[in-house]
Amino acid sequence: MWILAASCSRQFQSICDMLYNETRQMLEVLDTRDSDIDGLEIEQVQAWILLVLYEVTRSHSHGTGGILSPSTTEDWVTLEERRRTFWMAYLLDRFISVQNGLPLTLNEQVILTRLPAGDTEFQSEQRVQMGFLSEEITATTPTVMSPFAECIVIATICGRALLHKHCASVERVYGHTSQDFWDRHHWINNILSQRITMLTMKYPPASQHIDPMLIFTEMVANTAILFLYKIIELMPCQTPTSSANVIEYKQRATKAAGEIVNITRALSLFTQAKVYY
Incomplete structure (x- = not known):
């Protein structure tokens, strides 16, 4: 949550990468310890979801102007892969929250990511705008x-x-x-x-x-x-x-x-x- 908050502030954007690296390292250590899936905490999954959200947001704001308006098929495929990663994290958030009666982590009203293309179009690299x-x-x-x-x-x-x-x-x-x-x-x-x-x-x-x-x-x-x-x-x-x-x-x-x-x-x-x- 600190990472996302810092990314929205010009004053603290300089510490985003440090917070991200530290958080990711902590989560990877936890994943190594929790070999039994029954011991996995919901907060741990939610933290990974938030990291994915930050990664997608960061990729859009750092040198991806060409990806946001893809000019080649390769660019479109790369963008579609990122979309699918984001939406999978979104689905996990919804299912975890509904199953456990928890507050939603991702706010749908501020999502500006287009919906994913169909599997046929994605696998055949056929560009479509959803x-x-x-x-x-x-x-x-x-x-x-x-x-x-x-x-x-x-x-x-x-x-x-x-x-x-x-x-x-x-x-x-x-x-x-x-x-x-x-x-x-x-x-x-x-x-x-x-x-x-x-x-x-x-x-x-x-x-x-x-x-x-x-x-x-x-x-x-x-x-x-x-x-x-x-x-x-x-x-x-x-x-x-x-x-x-x-x-x-x-x-x-x-x-x-x-x-x-x-x-x-x-x-x-x-x-x-x-x-x-």
Whole structure:
């Protein structure tokens, strides 16, 4: 956190590299000691995520003007590799935070990195310009993207749901469920439903597909439905309308759980290497 803070200040930018080298050395020592993955602390993973964020930010601000506007295929591939590294760190942050109920580390609203290109375009070095996450989240007619990019959007929705849950926890302490709760909940549910519908229209069911990223994305989408239901399950039903909402979301959660079971069964047909890909 000191590194990121210093990088935003002209006064302390001179010590960024020193802080970075020291932090990286400390993390590498910890990684050497923690040979057992069960002993890995969440804070350790979060620290690596922050280092990746700093590395990407630094690469953009130090002599990469040509990379930001790539003039050659090699430049575009290099930039795309950096994008993918950043977005993988972003996904880890969202999943770790949602799993453990922790505050989000990376603020989506200040991200100016374009979404990653599809695997086909990346592997064939075919230059394409993707949109920004903020555009996809707010678009009235969003476009269906690659499974990796769709996973980023759905993970962002999960992050919004986590923030919604934190607000709901405060409301529950004060013993009331405001209309703001349902407004937030319906908004998150609507954009999630929209993405799932688009995925269903473009791609076959994950249980019938061999693309590991698509399978994972659909698992995340269905898990998000369960997460939304768990949020309202904790809230008191004060009106007939709220009771009806709970019933509706329970039905959706039951269907989502069934989809997860179907996808899990399909995984048994995959080799171990394919599953971990």
